[in-house]
Amino acid sequence: MKPVLRIFLSLSLFGTLLAAQVAGEDEGANEAVRFAAVEVFIDSGEQALAAWQFELAAERGDVKIVGIEGGEHPAFKSPPYYDPAAMQHDRVVVAAFNTGTELPKGRTRIARIHVQIAGDVQPEYAIRLETAGGPDGRRIQATVSLGKGEEK
């Protein structure tokens, strides 16, 4: 093979490989995706909140959870655990508990869910509080609500 031809083929191959790599790395980036945070609040009124579990799902929109952050009160600041099996079925079950005595009361942010949203459809979420418990282990009355995270 003549040197000139060999060099030409090498250059073409190199260019193609480089282009393929660029295209591959940006594959995800080329989808119309954006990132946002959904904040989860529990209001336990006058009762101290020691444990909770909720289930979150998107009723509308193409949403993937990409991170789970803890809440604002020190008792629930650590990132809560999620059920990995549920995560594979387009919903997330998140739970946390604290056995300490310094517990939040009233309305408090207990978790922040980071999501990736694909497409133009504005997501709509459904959240269900599966349980909320007090320091004595008994179920307490509480309500759950959602808010929007603010980008820094």
Place this chain on the structure above:
Amino acid sequence: MRPNRHRRPQRKQQDGRALVVLLCVAAGLLLLAVLFLPVLQSESACARRATRPGALPPKCSTATKCSTGVSAGDSGVFNQPGPVRPEPTELAPGEDYTIEYRNGRRVVVHVPDRRNNGWRSGRGDARPLGRPMAGEELWVIVPSKAETPPVGPQYDTPGTGSMLAKLPTEEKEVPVPLKHTDVKAAISGYIATVEVTQQFHNPYSVKIEAVYVFPLPQNSAVNEFVMTVGERRIRGIIRERQEAERIYYAARQQGYVASLMTQERPNIFTQRVANIEPGKQIDVNVLYFNTLAYVDGWYEFRFPMVVGPRFNPPGSTEGVGAVARGGHGISGQKTEVQYLKPGERSGHDIALAVDIDAGVGIEELRSVNHVIAKSQPAAEKASVKLSQLDSLPNKDFVLRYRVAGKTLKSAVMAHRDKRGGFFTLMLYPPADLANAQRAPMEMIFVLDCSGSMNGKPIAQAKKAVERALRSLRPDDTFQLIRFSNSASKLGREPLEATPENIRAALNYLATLEGEGGTMMIEGIRAALHYSHEARRLRFVAFLTDGFIGNEAEILAEVQKSIGHSRIFSFGVGSSPNGYLLDGLARIGKGAAAYLALNDDAGEVMDYFFGRVSHPGLTDIEMDWGGMQVADVYPKRVPDLFVGRPVILTGRFTGGEARTTVRVRGRVAGETREVAIPVSLDAAEHKGIPFVWARTRIEELSDLALDGTDKEAPEQIKRLALDFSLMSAYTAFVAVDSLTKTAGDHGISVAVPVPVPDGVRYDTTVQER
């Protein structure tokens, strides 16, 4: 959460991508033209000497062909000190030469005054050069003795040698984006829970993505991943690998702080952290569980700190490349580790602490490779900390401890959660196994003589083989196989272990040195591809650091060819490849042992002979008594050898909390039964479900080795997703959607690492 899928045509982005592609092609053309120009210019000068076009680096114009000094038939070229000699025919005795192989690897050799059976290297260790390995082309370039300073400037490119020609104490600090690694381990029984925190930072003036290739134990069940941005901690999500990668790259491109952890091998992982702004720090916290090894009376906790430089066979692209700092992409391998050059150091250090709750008294505790501080607050508890004087992450941390009691009893640990019940059973060999005597054996020693073994590792391995040769009985036979670029053996057939043959073997062993590639497949084939005498037990002692990137190919070959042989692997050096060594032993129906540079090689071999000098408990069947068990792994219970328990793990659905498990097997043709009382309420550990899932993944991975089990990858993926476990098909991703940095993702910076202690940079790392 994906009820709807909406895809909008991205015309603008596609146009943009096309433009990027065109620019890349143009840049590639320009770059290659610049690179090729000097070669083209010198090609005419080199043509009369080079056997293959383009084989020479720019300095090739000073090379001439060697007609002697290497054996006939080898393609070789050399130069001599001082001005180029046009047609040298002999290497001058007493001279030093730098030999450059075609792959760029260089070694300094000294030609002895009297020709004998080998050369001596410039570093003073015995080093017969022999001949270049098959397919390797030898070049000797023009060194003068003055060009060989104490710290290897020969590693550097011409013109920049002065930067590294410093005294060893004057190391140049290289800024890297990994500041510190913190390891906290808690051992309960024989299960370790290990938390690893990697502190990434940005010491540069522009935004970066940090990329770090790092090791974890091969049996680690990585189950948690948390990214810390300032005071905020975000739990990463386990996802199918490709999906996680897509999420990460999208976040990276849009400027969000994000991290991604992928598995390249069961013991090699890549951590990526995107959009670290100058001066900022982002921590990644990983948690895993693993079971400890129990070896010849000692429990062993091992934490690997550096990935050793791997050799990849020609033509492979799925391996793990070993390249010099800044040499991104030159290995052509999917995964690459960048290494600090001699004379360079990074500011990355490591802290490590281990708390042990053995449940029984700890009699003795020692660290193999590191200086430690230890305390023992109670008889069954101990705490160990790595000394701050020994915080360079360049060798495995190996902690061994011996517990009270001459005879250990098999022990069950269990855990119940909403997924059901899980247990592990450490099955110790019956105590009286050591009383039975073995039949004559055929002992095959296979010694890795590749470049990464050069120096201390091969010296350790040779000591071990020497002890083993001297331990053979006259009615045994043996073979000694060496491999690097190719394999060769002492005799055509195994030799009788007569004093004369042992002497000949010891003489042959003394000539072996480490250089060249690691074509391990040649060593495996040489060891397993011939028939053996049926009346003899056939043991293969495989001594290697395991620094290869084609582990799956090797393990598949063992699976195919193991026959009646048993492989006992020995991981040599400060950072051996545990995935390969444990795999060889597991599939080879033997056991793995580790031979650190500080170990007594003779003692390790004595333990080995203690093991193979007594028949194992084979053909094991389990009677689980009142336990209702399912999905027990490994499915085929491994044979039990003296000093080597095995760990079984499974699920239980109910049954009696206290029962007796019976183990039946055969010893020297006789049936033996051992009764083990177990209590499922005795010991709890939350890591057991993950240990079970990880063991099942290992079993499925073995089935997938030869590619015939097409369902295994999907099964592994489902299992890993259900248990939130790292695997080859899953990855952890975390995105902080509240922290968006300005501009695009900046540049990617790999974290360069030191070569493992005892490993030579020049024989293992690829430079430009």
